[in-house]
Amino acid sequence: MRHAVHRVEAFEIVGPYCLRIEFADGLSRTIDFHPVLEGELYGPLRDPALFNAVSLDQEVHTLVWPNGADFDPETLHDWPEYEAQMAVLAKRWAASAGPSGRAS
DSSP: OOOOOOOEEEEEEEETTEEEEEETTSOEEEEEOGGGOOHHHHGGGGSHHHHTTOEEETTTTEEEOTTSOBOOHHHHHTHHHHHHHHHHHHHHHHHHBOTTSSBO
């Protein structure tokens, strides 16, 4: 099964945990990431300074954070199709986190 290869071309921080993302195919999407910032990988991004340290990886054409967090460009491009699933996963990550906030 083939799927389109999407590339993030640019982004802008437009609010707390919100990014406007521009894709190579001309699509522009604004995503509020707050509901999915849970668990060992994405939870640390609740720190606004870390979240705002997002950058564009020119090699893989997606958004990356200094702690190693990233999202597949297809997931970002087609966010409305993935948003509910990501929120369910985030709840699972939060529930499995120990008192330190890290997965146990």
